[in-house]
Amino acid sequence: MDKLLIKGGKTLAGTVDISGAKNAALPELCAALLTAEPVTLENVPRLQDVATMLKLIRNMGVTAERVEGSSGAVLVNAGGLSSPEAPYELVKTMRASVLALGPLLARFGEATVSLPGGCAIGSRPVDQHIKGMQAMGADIVVEHGYMIAKLPVGPNGQRGRLKGCSITTDMVTVTGTENFMMAASLAEGETILENAAQEPEIGDLAEMLIKMGAKIEGHGTSRISIQGVERLHGCTHQVVADRIETGTFLCAVAAAGGDVVLRHGRADHLDAVIEKLRDAGAVITAGDGFIRVQAQGRMQAQSFRTTEYPGFPTDMQAQFMALNAIAEGASKVTETIFENRFMHVNEMVRLGANIQIDGKFAILEGVEKLSGATVMATDLRASASLVIAGLVAEGETLIDRIYHLDRGYDQMEAKLRGIGADIERIKS
Numbered sequence: 001m002d003k004l005l006i007k008g009g010k011t012l013a014g015t016v017d018i019s020g021a022k023n024a025a026l027p028e029l030c031a032a033l034l035t036a037e038p039v040t041l042e043n044v045p046r047l048q049d050v051a052t053m054l055k056l057i058r059n060m061g062v063t064a065e066r067v068e069g070s071s072g073a074v075l076v077n078a079g080g081l082s083s084p085e086a087p088y089e090l091v092k093t094m095r096a097s098v099l100a101l102g103p104l105l106a107r108f109g110e111a112t113v114s115l116p117g118g119c120a121i122g123s124r125p126v127d128q129h130i131k132g133m134q135a136m137g138a139d140i141v142v143e144h145g146y147m148i149a150k151l152p153v154g155p156n157g158q159r160g161r162l163k164g165c166s167i168t169t170d171m172v173t174v175t176g177t178e179n180f181m182m183a184a185s186l187a188e189g190e191t192i193l194e195n196a197a198q199e200p201e202i203g204d205l206a207e208m209l210i211k212m213g214a215k216i217e218g219h220g221t222s223r224i225s226i227q228g229v230e231r232l233h234g235c236t237h238q239v240v241a242d243r244i245e246t247g248t249f250l251c252a253v254a255a256a257g258g259d260v261v262l263r264h265g266r267a268d269h270l271d272a273v274i275e276k277l278r279d280a281g282a283v284i285t286a287g288d289g290f291i292r293v294q295a296q297g298r299m300q301a302q303s304f305r306t307t308e309y310p311g312f313p314t315d316m317q318a319q320f321m322a323l324n325a326i327a328e329g330a331s332k333v334t335e336t337i338f339e340n341r342f343m344h345v346n347e348m349v350r351l352g353a354n355i356q357i358d359g360k361f362a363i364l365e366g367v368e369k370l371s372g373a374t375v376m377a378t379d380l381r382a383s384a385s386l387v388i389a390g391l392v393a394e395g396e397t398l399i400d401r402i403y404h405l406d407r408g409y410d411q412m413e414a415k416l417r418g419i420g421a422d423i424e425r426i427k428s
């Protein structure tokens with residue numbers, strides 16, 4: 001298992017290129033299953049989750065290859081889609097595999113998708129995905145750990161189409177909204193999604209589906225309407241910039257100090273985080289296709305509460321907590337989306353942070369310095385928060401189990417080295 005070794009105390013300066021968003025690329029690779037024509041996705045980040053998704057769709061009889069010489073293009077051709085299955089071996093390493101359910105049902109009339117199971121940050125059930133697909137006419141049984149979904153066979157002996165309907169989910173769900181939007185694009189009639197997620201990745205997926213011929217309105221709001229069409233066609237689409245990678249680098253510079261330009265970063269997708277960073281004392285300016293962050297001296301700790309977009313993202317909670325850990329003053333962090341997303345806290349405490357957990361609250365008293373130690377990554381964003389803590393800690397920090405980090409960050413250590421961090425990967 002690879003590890004990261006960081007020697008803390010360097011300020012950061014230079015330019016970082018922000019990659020395409022993991023949480024847009026994954027649903028968009030699944031959206032390519034909706035058509036038999038070729039789809040080119042550009043700006044696809046090089047991450048373990050993307051590699052897993054490519055493996056998953058290839059396993060269905062789809063061709064999916066990186067385009068040689070391009071900067072991140074992937075060509076997907078689902079013309080040969082023959083096996084509408086997502087097996088446990090692949091799903092267990094990546095919960096986003098549930099995004100295959102909607103496209104497979106819509107295109108094939110049946111799908112067998114492994115239940116993803118729980119993960120470190122919470123139990124993460126998929127009951128809303130199942131209820132929504134059932135409302136659209138699918139018969140779904142859960143057997144032997146699999147969702148087995150089928151559409152009824154019509155008088156012609158063929159499986160019919162999904163039926164448009166109104167779906168109001170019990171809570172805002174990002175991948176749920178994406179699954180319904182993809183399924184509804186090929187359904188018969190109109191689907192209305194109430195209480196829909198508004199994350200920028202939903203908007204990006206909607207734009208891709210519209211290029212494929214889907215009729216979607218209202219994405220970016222909590223009410224999305226989709227008029228189903230009989231067929232979708234191929235398209236070329238560029239994956240939106242990763243707002244969580246952007247936010248992670250913003251927090252790293254605010255914590256370590258420095259002056260860094262994040263090329264391709266979208267400030268308009270990060271309002272809640274940028275506002276808190278400005279309140280903390282970072283100077284952030286943004287223009288078309290870049291964000292610049294300048295930070296000097298100790299930041300002021302900021303309390304915040306995670307909520308659905310456009311609120312403060314749960315995927316930025318751990319990284320901002322690393323900043324609060326060494327900022328001046330006390331802060332209270334409230335996690336409202338996942339029930340177990342404070343796994344990084346004990347590791348930060350090993351580095352000298354002063355943090356108490358009380359249910360969904362974390363109470364921090366900023367300390368003047370952290371001191372390097374060996375710590376263990378427990379999930380993707382926890383890993384990123386430990387990298388930020390390691391950048392500011394005195395001495396050496398060794399982060400174990402960074403396969404979690406590799407799930408969702410494109411060459412993080414190379415990008416950090418490029419702006420002056422002393423960080424290296426220890427291969428094993």
Ligand SMILES: CC(=O)N[C@H]1[C@@H](OP(=O)(O)OP(=O)(O)OC[C@H]2O[C@@H](n3ccc(=O)[nH]c3=O)[C@H](O)[C@@H]2O)O[C@H](CO)[C@@H](O)[C@@H]1O
Nearest residue numbers: 023096124125126127128129171172173174175176337338
């Ligand atoms: C691939 C991807 O885009 N992942 C993101 C997506 O995950 P994901 O789409 O899995 O997260 P959801 O938005 O669905 O989850 C929100 C809450 O709803 C609950 N829930 C969800 C569905 C369901 O059927 N039943 C249920 O109870 C979840 O357990 C959680 O407590 O949104 C999360 C919340 O912004 C982010 O942290 C993840 O990075």
Ligand SMILES: C=C(OP(=O)(O)O)C(=O)O
Nearest residue numbers: 023095096315380381408
């Ligand atoms: C929780 C995350 O991802 P996933 O939903 O893929 O587990 C994340 O990106 O922080």
